[in-house]
Amino acid sequence: MSKVFVIAQGGGPTAVINQTVAGAALAARERFPGSKILGARHGVRGVAGDDYVDLTGLSETDLMRFANTPNSGLGSTRDKPDDAYCKRVLDGLDRAGASAFIYIGGNDTSGTLAVLDAAAGDHIHFIHAPKTIDNDLVENDHTPGFMSAALFVANAFLSVDLDFRAMRGVYIGIVMGRHAGFLTAAAAAWRRDDSDGPHLIYVPEVPFTETQLMEDIRKTVDRHGRCVVAMSEGVQTADHKPLAESLIPAHLHERDDHGNLQLSGGDLGLALQVAIKEDLPGVRARVDTFGYLPRGFLGTVSETDRQESFAIGRFAVENSEAGSGSVAQQFVDGRVTLKMVPLDAVAAKTKTMPADFLTPAGNHLTETGLAYFHRLLPPRPDAWTPFV
Amino acid sequence: MSKVFVIAQGGGPTAVINQTVAGAALAARERFPGSKILGARHGVRGVAGDDYVDLTGLSETDLMRFANTPNSGLGSTRDKPDDAYCKRVLDGLDRAGASAFIYIGGNDTSGTLAVLDAAAGDHIHFIHAPKTIDNDLVENDHTPGFMSAALFVANAFLSVDLDFRAMRGVYIGIVMGRHAGFLTAAAAAWRRDDSDGPHLIYVPEVPFTETQLMEDIRKTVDRHGRCVVAMSEGVQTADHKPLAESLIPAHLHERDDHGNLQLSGGDLGLALQVAIKEDLPGVRARVDTFGYLPRGFLGTVSETDRQESFAIGRFAVENSEAGSGSVAQQFVDGRVTLKMVPLDAVAAKTKTMPADFLTPAGNHLTETGLAYFHRLLPPRPDAWTPFV
Numbered sequence: 044m045s046k047v048f049v050i051a052q053g054g055g056p057t058a059v060i061n062q063t064v065a066g067a068a069l070a071a072r073e074r075f076p077g078s079k080i081l082g083a084r085h086g087v088r089g090v091a092g093d094d095y096v097d098l099t100g101l102s103e104t105d106l107m108r109f110a111n112t113p114n115s116g117l118g119s120t121r122d123k124p125d126d127a128y129c130k131r132v133l134d135g136l137d138r139a140g141a142s143a144f145i146y147i148g149g150n151d152t153s154g155t156l157a158v159l160d161a162a163a164g165d166h167i168h169f170i171h172a173p174k175t176i177d178n179d180l181v182e183n184d185h186t187p188g189f190m191s192a193a194l195f196v197a198n199a200f201l202s203v204d205l206d207f208r209a210m211r212g213v214y215i216g217i218v219m220g221r222h223a224g225f226l227t228a229a230a231a232a233w234r235r236d237d238s239d240g241p242h243l244i245y246v247p248e249v250p251f252t253e254t255q256l257m258e259d260i261r262k263t264v265d266r267h268g269r270c271v272v273a274m275s276e277g278v279q280t281a282d283h284k285p286l287a288e289s290l291i292p293a294h295l296h297e298r299d300d301h302g303n304l305q306l307s308g309g310d311l312g313l314a315l316q317v318a319i320k321e322d323l324p325g326v327r328a329r330v331d332t333f334g335y336l337p338r339g340f341l342g343t344v345s346e347t348d349r350q351e352s353f354a355i356g357r358f359a360v361e362n363s364e365a366g367s368g369s370v371a372q373q374f375v376d377g378r379v380t381l382k383m384v385p386l387d388a389v390a391a392k393t394k395t396m397p398a399d400f401l402t403p404a405g406n407h408l409t410e411t412g413l414a415y416f417h418r419l420l421p422p423r424p425d426a427w428t429p430f431v
Numbered sequence: 432m433s434k435v436f437v438i439a440q441g442g443g444p445t446a447v448i449n450q451t452v453a454g455a456a457l458a459a460r461e462r463f464p465g466s467k468i469l470g471a472r473h474g475v476r477g478v479a480g481d482d483y484v485d486l487t488g489l490s491e492t493d494l495m496r497f498a499n500t501p502n503s504g505l506g507s508t509r510d511k512p513d514d515a516y517c518k519r520v521l522d523g524l525d526r527a528g529a530s531a532f533i534y535i536g537g538n539d540t541s542g543t544l545a546v547l548d549a550a551a552g553d554h555i556h557f558i559h560a561p562k563t564i565d566n567d568l569v570e571n572d573h574t575p576g577f578m579s580a581a582l583f584v585a586n587a588f589l590s591v592d593l594d595f596r597a598m599r600g601v602y603i604g605i606v607m608g609r610h611a612g613f614l615t616a617a618a619a620a621w622r623r624d625d626s627d628g629p630h631l632i633y634v635p636e637v638p639f640t641e642t643q644l645m646e647d648i649r650k651t652v653d654r655h656g657r658c659v660v661a662m663s664e665g666v667q668t669a670d671h672k673p674l675a676e677s678l679i680p681a682h683l684h685e686r687d688d689h690g691n692l693q694l695s696g697g698d699l700g701l702a703l704q705v706a707i708k709e710d711l712p713g714v715r716a717r718v719d720t721f722g723y724l725p726r727g728f729l730g731t732v733s734e735t736d737r738q739e740s741f742a743i744g745r746f747a748v749e750n751s752e753a754g755s756g757s758v759a760q761q762f763v764d765g766r767v768t769l770k771m772v773p774l775d776a777v778a779a780k781t782k783t784m785p786a787d788f789l790t791p792a793g794n795h796l797t798e799t800g801l802a803y804f805h806r807l808l809p810p811r812p813d814a815w816t817p818f819v
Contacts, residue, residue: 056597058590061817084819096818108815113590115597116817195730202446202501202727209444209503214723312720313701331722332700335602339590341812342583342730424729427496429449429504430484431472 045077053148057188065110066356184374193229204240212327230273240271249405433465441536444502445576453498454744572762581617592628600715618661628659637793
């Protein structure tokens with residue numbers, strides 16, 4: 044029976060999110076010949092406004108070029124539909140004659156689908172296809188988009204550490220991550236021993252104090268003559284408030300529809316740079332804000348990430364007849380396996396780093412943590428240890 | 432006749448600076464068999480302190496692995512020798528029995544060599560081998576290290592522009608560059624038309640006002656629904672002072688031995704982010720500081736840059752018998768050519784972007800400017816134009 048598939052993208056883009064669109068579109072053509080395949084522009088906003096790209100007849104060549112383009116090529120949104128908005132989305136899906144709505148996104152996207160699913164009849168199935176560079180979805184071993192962003196971060200810290208061997212000082216790279224420190228911790232994936240940077244990692248899972256940071260940096264400089272630090276922009280003080288929040292003037296606070304404060308590594312970075320200069324006068328100290336660079340960078344897209352994201356789109360379509368649900372990428376018996384789980388098993392939940400990934404002090408990876416990143420990333424490039 | 436070559440690296444690292452060391456070392460072995468090849472640690476500091484890595488017997492495999500390692504693997508320095516320091520360096524060279532001192536660096540490095548050359552006898556030749564991601568050396572068409580850094584910047588802006596097509600807003604990426612805007616302008620190398628970002632570039636060559644920036648951004652947002660900006664951290668106000676200087680509290684000003692103020696994109700970035708939020712309330716606005724990321728990033732090393740940097744090391748050794756001088760990489764009759772020029776032709780001078788690279792408003796590349804970057808960089812990756 045021919046069907047109508049509506050596909051959309053929500054939340055922050057990744058380097059491989061279009062692979063999932065392509066995987067879903069190609070599977071729909073193969074499994075359900077004669078189906079119509081509509082890509083909604085800007086997520087649920089496009090569905091509510093009948094704003095579609097017709098992917099039905101797009102050549103496979105063009106679809107694969109689209110797949111290899113980083114960042115959400117259908118457009119994205121952070122809209123969180125209320126009851127009235129939900130009605131407009133459901134009406135839109137009915138006008139399109141949708142049999143399945145495949146929405147690619149993180150836990151906010153899964154939450155939106157759970158709400159839509161509860162309000163709709165049984166004639167439409169709602170399928171959540173995971174993606175997020177934050178790697179923070181429960182039920183998933185790792186999420187599409189994470190590997191590529193992690194590869195950028197690992198490359199960046201390997202390079203910066205070589206830079207700070209050449210001319211010594213203190214470097215802090217601030218990496219995206221609101222609640223989960225996976226992306227920041229990926230900075231340490233290619234360390235070989237204590238002398239390699241990053242020498243310290245600070246993640247949202249561990250309460251942060253500036254006093255401790257300064258003490259850690261001083262000790263590292265004493266020992267290695269330099270200190271390279273990877274820090275999540277979402278590091279939190281003991282009261283569970285983002286450190287950045289206390290540094291941003293209140294009248295500039297900006298929240299999205301999901302209530303998330305828009306963090307900016309810049310504010311955090313500047314405050315840290317001033318603190319280091321005052322605490323360690325005369326020491327070369329630099330803070331860079333990676334910001335959006337890791338999430339869609341063309342130069343470091345992981346081939347495995349590409350393939351997995353494509354496979355998830357295919358799996359979403361292949362399992363769309365059985366009912367609504369979320370595609371989960373799990374790791375069972377030494378291999379990556381896909382399965383469907385209920386939408387609300389993923390919605391509005393956040394996976395943080397397991398406690399055994401971090402040492403008791405919270406600023407280094409354990410062997411268990413390292414092993415996880417080694418499994419996901421390619422081996423450290425064959426760089427000669429420099430002579431300094 | 433066997434000789435002693437002393438090789439050192441000065442100033443900021445690049446992704447390919449070790450290629451020049453390897454090229455020089457291999458040429459010395461081939462052309463002057465039995466020669467001793469010493470790599471000084473941390474530039475002139477290592478020479479003054481007899482701190483050397485003996486490269487004479489290093490296997491070609493290890494030397495090429497070292498060549499492919501980004502950032503100054505011998506260590507670097509920003510020391511600017513005064514008379515007493517010069518004497519210590521010259522004494523060090525004499526102790527080592529040096530017949531030639533090959534110093535890889537920018538115009539400050541060339542200046543140091545000119546001073547040493549004037550103070551030394553004729554028994555040592557001083558050869559400057561160029562490198563700088565700033566691309567600001569006179570007598571050179573482009574400098575080793577620039578292509579790789581430019582490739583990072585072009586990739587970053589292509590990716591970020593796709594990101595801001597997906598979710599609209601204003602993005603400013605702040606790129607290193609104190610006096611010359613080449614690296615910032617490389618952001619526009621892969622633009623195809625007006626709708627592609629970066630929509631605006633701001634470089635130190637053109638007087639900057641925040642009022643003009645805000646007007647330019649508003650116009651671009653009105654026209655394209657988004658605005659992606661590439662800005663040099665060294666942008667200057669009409670009085671030729673770096674904008675960042677007025678934003679950094681005076682007591683935190685930090686200058687190196689060459690009198691250069693240590694700029695930090697972070698201060699500039701934060702000020703701009705606040706300004707945009709106040710001027711365009713409700714608009715998604717993000718500022719990222721690229722900082723050190725472009726200069727040694729492993730994921731975007733240019734193959735041509737590798738080869739040219741290696742060739743420059745080789746040329747430096749091959750021409751070391753004729754006297755002191757600076758290797759210049761020129762573009763003659765459609766091809767890159769190396770020649771020796773006097774040290775003080777390069778020392779303490781800065782090449783900025785030619786006036787015909789920029790439109791009269793100063794915030795776009797002309798066809799002439801674009802052609803230059805097209806000649807240096809690989810073609811734009813085959814990315815599908817997204818559907819938004």
